Amino acid sequence: MxxxxxxxxxxxxxxxxxxxxxxxxxxxxxxxxxxxxxxxxxxxxxxxxxxxxxxxxxxxxxxxxxxxxNPFWLNPMGYGMAGPTVMAHASRELAAQLLRPDYVCDEIWCQLFSEPGAGSDLAGLATRAVRDGDTWVVTGQKVWTSNAHKARRALLLARTDPDQPKHRGLTYFVLDMTDPGVEVRPLRQMTGEAEFNEVYLREARIPDAHRLGEVGQGWHVAMTTLMNERTAIGGGSSVRGSGSIGTALRLWRERPDLRTPALRERLVHLFARADAARLTGDRQRAEAGERIGPEGSIGKLVGAELNQDVHEWCMDALGVEATLYSGYEPRPDGSPPPVEGEDRQRMFLRSRANTIEGGTSEVLRTILGERLLGLPGDLRADTGRPWSEVPRG
Amino acid sequence: MVEFEFTPEQRDLRAVAREFCTERFAGPEVRRLVETPDGFDREVWRRLGRDVGLLGLALPEELGGAGAGLVDLALVAEEFGRAVAPAPLVGTVALAATALRLAGDDGTAEELLPAIAEGEAVVALAATDDRGAWAPAQPTVRATRTDSGWRLTGEQAHVLDGAAADAVLVLATTETGTGLFAVDGAADGLTREPLSVLDLTRRLARLRYADVPARAVGEPGQAATAVAGARDVAAVVLAAEAVGGAQRLLDMSVEYARTRLQFGRAIGSFQAVKHRCADMLVDVEHARSVAYHAAWAQDAGTDDPRVAADLATTVTAEAYLRVAKNTVQVHGGIGFTWEHPTHLYYKRAVGDAALLGGRAAAAERLAAAVLDGPALGGVA
Structure with a gap:
């Protein structure tokens, strides 16, 4: 068989x-x-x-x-990122403890990576973890944390040695979000919702057994997470017409009154791009050996820009209807705006973040250029310098 | 047949085709060939058919072919495209052979297809009108039945490989509709005027018929189906050629960006250049996916073959053009010169976008299928 x-x-x-x-x-x-x-x-x-x-x-x-x-929709960080990272880098005991509750969604996960001072330059992060016997004491601030308010566990990247160059002083942990040193505050975004959070860490404690990888090897571990994140975000579906293009196709079908030749012309090209992206995901999966490498960034890059263009098309199709939006009043997390049909406006606004979250399009193009095409790196101001001496702000 | 999974035999086939193209269609040879009257080398073409067996891949075994499918032919086409090889692959192997196969005329198929597979016969499919428009509803060549057989009168423009062809398959108007007719390339009354072409690697001709003796091919009702089917196959071959050409341009651009120094640095270290190359990579990857998908759709039914072909044309034509434009830009001044190979590819991309009715028509058919009718399978 x-x-x-x-x-x-x-x-x-x-x-x-x-x-x-x-x-x-x-x-x-x-x-x-x-x-x-x-x-x-x-x-x-x-x-x-x-x-x-x-x-x-x-x-x-x-x-x-x-x-x-779809477990990815129920627990995106847990299924898409924590699972593969834990499997690759945790002890077998820890993996056995964490994976099942993750998959069955007993434990929702979040990712504590980005900081106010470390966005695209993630390796420049400043949250400190200091060893205290068999535990680590963590202090710092994280931001853009989806699901932190629901999460039982977090993937945490923290600095354990400020005197090493930035990539070498990092260590990777699994944090219990119920620790008293963890405070989660919602962060309101342009859609009106608070899908993300700020997370303040004040002497939060982590047992050393919940460290993933060696001390100082956190960047290497984080690469597993980020590659899986980009594949998960950009991996897309192999069902034609699903995803954001489906929103536009439905609008086209359901609202013949909106149709114009110019919109039809734009939509067919959006469809072609979406289908090419879908088929590229299928092809990459068919060709993937043990793991999808940096080519996973193609799907993330394309998916983000395509989403934005598709939702912009929907706004143009809706015309003056698109100028209304009932989504700014507080409402249950993840629910559409109260007025029927205005989720299109929410999705349009939300898509602005697609080219920023999970690796900006600029960073992704650099990854494609350097890792897949072998182009030389840019000149950098921080190479080889201890993290503590690199200008920040 | 799982989509996107090539068999070891298909990988070997690709290697054989690449080796042949590298050897026979190196840059200086391509430049020599485009200066010749036919625009290609008949002896090389015979070797491709008789010795290497690449021309009959998609033809049935009983007609001298290998009985393989369009996936195999697409792999070969990709290598032809990489080399921007001047050869009648699209005109003879894709268009004419497919039309012959679908026309429902066993006699003519048995006569011509083995000769195509052997590389002995170059056959053109003349399915344009007198202004070059593809597959007209009212063909501008009229076929008349006389006591001594069919005779053709009229004119056609933009016939791919029309001047060099040993035989021409003509789409003509009869009293009962349109039909396909076979004409000998040397027939009395046939005048062939090579056109001055923008893409030097693909030859187009104007054909004038003055009472030319012809043989009816298949039933008149079959002609439109045969021509449309030939277009679907040729669209996949063109798409696969575009993948190979675009990949070659990307490789050249990356190599240049890695080695060309300005301001004391490789220009590929600048994000403006690096990100342009990244966009070229995305275009190549998308083109590859839709081209292969269109081949599998015909061989294994993974999609509606016509939707897949029109998708492939729409995506690959745009991708190839954009990659070629970006290649000129990355190379700077050298990329605008006659001596640099880029312009051969750029012009190929421009010409391909207009062949077989053109990419706008393909996008229109795609829109009709996806947006105008009932929802396609899987489409919301």
Whole structure:
């Protein structure tokens, strides 16, 4: 039996034994995890089957095709980033403890990376972790943290040696968000919602057993997370017409009164771009060996700019209707604006962040240029200098 | 057949095609060929067919082909495109051979297809009107039945490989509709005027028919289907050629950006140049995905073949043009010179965008399929 057949057979039997329509979400996800369909490339016993990562799409097609939940939407940082990072860098005991609650969404995850002084230059971050016996004491401020207010655990990157050049003085931890030294404050954004947070760390304590990788190796570990983040954000769907282009296609179908030849011309080219991006994701997954490398940045880069263009098209199509927006009043987290149809305006505003979050388009183009094409690096002011001597502000 | 997964045999095929193109279509050779009357080397073409077996890949085995599919042909086309090879691949192997295969005329197919596969016959598909418009509803060549057989009268422009062809497959008007007719390249009454072309690597000709003896090919009702099917195959071949050409341009641009020094630095270290190269990479990757997808759609039914072909034309034409423009820009002044290869590719991209009805028509068909009708499978 090929690996593909094994994945197909396993997924079909999970769906048969735990029909998504009648099985509680947690129980269904638990069954998927135990069957090795959570992250198919992980080892058996850790939510995987030890097969190629490209086969995850095969499993997802069957599980989600039968109405099962998409774990990425339920716990994006947990499923997309924490899982692969924990598997790659945690001890087997810690991985065994963390992965199942992550996948079944008992524990939501967030990512404590960006800081007010460290955006694109993530390795310049200033949050300090100081060792105190078997624990680490962490103090600093993080920002743009999605889901921090719901999260039980966080992926944390902190500075353990300020006298090393910036990349070498970092260490990576798993933080318990219920620690009394953690304070989460919502951060209101241009859509009116507070999807992100600021997180203040005041002598938060982390057991050394929850360190991922060696002391000083945090950047190396963070690369696992970031590559998975970009693949997850940009990985897209292999279903034609899903994602943001689907919003535009639905609007086109449902509102014949809005149609003009100019909008039709723009939309077909947006569709072509979206479908090319979708097929490129499919092709990369088919070609992926053990892990998707920097080529995953292509999907993130394209997806972000495409989202913005698609939502801009929707605003143009809506015309004067697009000038109304009822989304600034406080409302439950993640819910659309109260007036029917105005989620398009919210999505349009929200898409502005797409080319910033998870790696700016500028950083991604640099990664493509240097890592995939082999172009030489830019001149840098901080190379080789101790972090403590690099100008900041 | 899993989409995007090449078999070991297909990888070998690509290697063979690349080796052949590297050897036979090196830069100086391409420049020599575009100066010749036919625009290609018949002996090289024969070797491609008879010795290397690349021309009959997508033809049925009983007609001298290899019985492989369009995926295999696309891999070969990609290597031709990389070399910007002047050869009648699109005109003969994609257009004419497919039209012959679909026309429903076993006799003519059995006569011409093995000769195409062997590289012995160059055949053009003349499916334009007298102004070069592709697949007109009312062809400007009229076929008349006489006591001594069919005779053609009229004119066609922009016929790909029309001047060099040993035989021409003509889309003509009859009393009962449109039909396909085979004409000998040396037939009495046929005048062939090579046109001065912008893309030097693809030859176009004006064909004038003055009472030219012709043979009807297939049933008249089949002609439009055969021509449309030929276009779908040729669109995939063109798309695959664009992938190879764009990849070659990207490789050249990156190499230049790594080695060209200004202000004491490689220009590729400047973000303005680096990011332009990154955008070229995205274009190449997207082009590759839609081109391969269109090939698989025809071979394995992974998508509606016509939607996939029109998607491939829309995306690859734009990508190839943009990559070629960016290549000129990255190279600076040297990229604008006659001696530098970039202009051959740039003009290829410009010309391809107008072939087979052009990329605007492909986008229009795509819009009709995706936006005007009922929702496509999977489309919201």
């Amino acid at each position: 090929t690996d593909r057949d094994r994945v197909v057979e396993t997924a079909r039997s999970v769906v048969a034994e735990h029909p998504p329509a009648t099985t509680p979400q947690r129980a269904f996800l638990g069954a998927c995890f135990d069957a090795g369909l959570a992250w198919v490339h992980f080892p058996e016993g850790f939510g995987g089957l030890g097969v190629a990562p490209g086969l995850q799409a095969v499993a997802d097609g069957i599980l989600q095709g039968a109405g099962g939940p």
